[in-house]
Amino acid sequence: HAMFNYRLAMYDRAQLGDVIWAQLVRCADFTPEVRKQILKAAGKGVRFQMVIKKYSPALNDFQELFEPLHRAEIAEGPDNAISLQGLSDKEVVLAFPSVESYTAVVIRDTYFAGIIKAWFERRFVELVAGQGE
Numbered sequence: 001h002a003m004f005n006y007r008l009a010m011y012d013r014a015q016l017g018d019v020i021w022a023q024l025v026r027c028a029d030f031t032p033e034v035r036k037q038i039l040k041a042a043g044k045g046v047r048f049q050m051v052i053k054k055y056s057p058a059l060n061d062f063q064e065l066f067e068p069l070h071r072a073e074i075a076e077g078p079d080n081a082i083s084l085q086g087l088s089d090k091e092v093v094l095a096f097p098s099v100e101s102y103t104a105v106v107i108r109d110t111y112f113a114g115i116i117k118a119w120f121e122r123r124f125v126e127l128v129a130g131q132g133e
Helices: 002-013 032-043 059-066 110-131
Strands: 019-023 047-053 072-077 083-087 091-097 102-107
Touching (some): 002 091, 002 102, 032 047, 032 059, 047 059, 083 110, 091 110, 102 110
Parallel strands (some): 019 047, 047 072
Antiparallel strands (some): 019 083, 083 091, 091 102
């Protein structure tokens, strides 16, 4: 639960002008508390960019959560293998799934977070472009 709580705290720390960007594998951790924190962050002017797993059973619920948010963009990824969530270029949480849980690493080095964010942005743009086909 440490990773889950850290993600919630990231929503809380986000400020006007920040972007929360994420790639999700399971899309299953969106409890009422998470929904509340996402809406609170959106109310502060935080933008969201999400790559969700195209074949996730929770895909529709996830899309419904973000649909009313004008500052949220969603792309569907067919091959998400690593869960990650970043806060602008300030920090990123990388989570590697195992059979029963995740091993997560928090990185607050802005140089490294920027590298991961640049990779994410390229992937996001490619996936969005591919959805129009």
